[in-house]
Amino acid sequence: xxxxxxxxxxxxxxxxxxxxxxxxxxxxxxxxxxxxxxxxxxxxxxxxxxxxxxxxxxxxxxxxxxxxxxxxxxxxxxxxxxxxxxxxxxxxxxxxxxxxxxxxxxxxxxxxxxxxxxxxxxxxxxxxxxxxxxxxxxxxxxxxxxxxxxxxxxxxxxxxxxxxxxxxxxxxxxxxxxxxxxxxxxxxxxxxxxxxxxxxxxxxx
Amino acid sequence: xxxxxxxxxxxxxxxxxxxxxxxxxxxxxxxxxxxxxxxxxxxxxxxxxxxxxxxxxxxxxxxxxxxxxxxxxxxxxxxxxxxxxxxxxxxxxxxxxxxxxxxxxxxxxxxxxxxxxxxxxxxxxxxxxxxxxxxxxxxxxxxxxxxxxxxxxxxxxxxxxxxxxxxxxxxxxxxxxxxxxxxxxxxxxxxxxxxxxxxxxxxxxxxxxxxxxxx
Numbered sequence: 262x263x264x265x266x267x268x269x270x271x272x273x274x275x276x277x278x279x280x281x282x283x284x285x286x287x288x289x290x291x292x293x294x295x296x297x298x299x300x301x302x303x304x305x306x307x308x309x310x311x312x313x314x315x316x317x318x319x320x321x322x323x324x325x326x327x328x329x330x331x332x333x334x335x336x337x338x339x340x341x342x343x344x345x346x347x348x349x350x351x352x353x354x355x356x357x358x359x360x361x362x363x364x365x366x367x368x369x370x371x372x373x374x375x376x377x378x379x380x381x382x383x384x385x386x387x388x389x390x391x392x393x394x395x396x397x398x399x400x401x402x403x404x405x406x407x408x409x410x411x412x413x414x415x416x417x418x419x420x421x422x423x424x425x426x427x428x429x430x431x432x433x434x435x436x437x438x439x440x441x442x443x444x445x446x447x448x449x450x451x452x453x454x455x456x457x458x459x460x461x462x463x464x465x466x
Numbered sequence: 467x468x469x470x471x472x473x474x475x476x477x478x479x480x481x482x483x484x485x486x487x488x489x490x491x492x493x494x495x496x497x498x499x500x501x502x503x504x505x506x507x508x509x510x511x512x513x514x515x516x517x518x519x520x521x522x523x524x525x526x527x528x529x530x531x532x533x534x535x536x537x538x539x540x541x542x543x544x545x546x547x548x549x550x551x552x553x554x555x556x557x558x559x560x561x562x563x564x565x566x567x568x569x570x571x572x573x574x575x576x577x578x579x580x581x582x583x584x585x586x587x588x589x590x591x592x593x594x595x596x597x598x599x600x601x602x603x604x605x606x607x608x609x610x611x612x613x614x615x616x617x618x619x620x621x622x623x624x625x626x627x628x629x630x631x632x633x634x635x636x637x638x639x640x641x642x643x644x645x646x647x648x649x650x651x652x653x654x655x656x657x658x659x660x661x662x663x664x665x666x667x668x669x670x671x672x673x674x675x676x677x678x679x680x681x
Contacts, residue, residue, distance in 0.1 A: 266512045267496050269489040274496070276489030279617070280677035281517065283484040283496065292481055293681050294613055300494075349641065357640040360633070395513065406624055409583070413627075413634025416568065416580040418641065423567030424559045426550045427645055432573055440579055447624060459493035459513065 268463070270300045278454075302454045306380045312449035313376055319442035320369060327433030329415060339433060342366065342411065364410040365439070369446065372408075375401045376449050383457040391462030398458060401450050408443045412436060488674060490515055499674075517674060524672035525679075529599040531667050535592035538656050538663065543585065546651030560653060561585075580631075588626040588660065594619040598676070608680050616676060623668070629661035
């Protein structure tokens, strides 16, 4: 049993995660808001892992290929995500370099680790307290979207070029990979059902 | 699992949910479903997730915020977003100028994605929320397909990225210092307000209260 609190599942009910209504377990979709009803995800962690792998696969070319191609006096310079950060730091813009580094490298990498850890922890014995997992889940849910910053930066820079404000700058092939990678990890986080964490917290109690 | 707990309701219907109970969408705990007092937020006793912020706040404030989006969006699109000054000359560009310039080059997928994330999806959300909330505010029956529209508005929230765009603009401007001197126009500040509206919507949106009225 889950501590002193009664869960919908323990009460033999199924709860709608969208509108909060509590129904008899025989229903498969919520009559009130039409959301799919399942006490726990039907396909388990499959969708989470599928989005996770897709995001990770795209994150590799996103880092290897150039994000931004600059042409000056016939010389072409391609910079990757990490290269752009180093360049900013060399110019002395430490604050901005930190923002780009956090948004494009630190957040995505730790997000892959965090989602993987969450998915492993609800199935296997991982030596982390359940409440720690919940904090991790909340951070992942909140922070994932912010990785899109670099995509907006690239878009604004290429708009400036097209409008004649800047000489020559073009988005590289990494931009699309990176945008898709962020989108896929957002979907992975959304496919994860936090009730699984609380089931584990209930078992630990 | 030992079937220790008694189901809270004996005869359950397929059309009416169990009265007086709601389940936390994060931890599945069954909670007494009651209306919060003024300024009160009802939280899940198990995981502290906010379950209800109240009917008044849900409808009035959310509708006000949704109605603020179209004018802000119009300013954000049409007014000057960036201006370049140098050598006595001044050049201005709006978001629409930028979008049409980027969309015609081979960077159109980028223009499409950014346009969706900062213009189309926020606008669609505002329209859907207004469509759902206006009849409720006026005391009418819910509009046709209001439930679908509300679901869409909620599901699109993570993909509506005005606040992230604003930070992206700041980063881009620092990157080009030295290459060009670019200053921000009123449209940029309009996007800052759009970002704040989105964050305020998150704070007042009470999904349970609105579903109560849409049933």
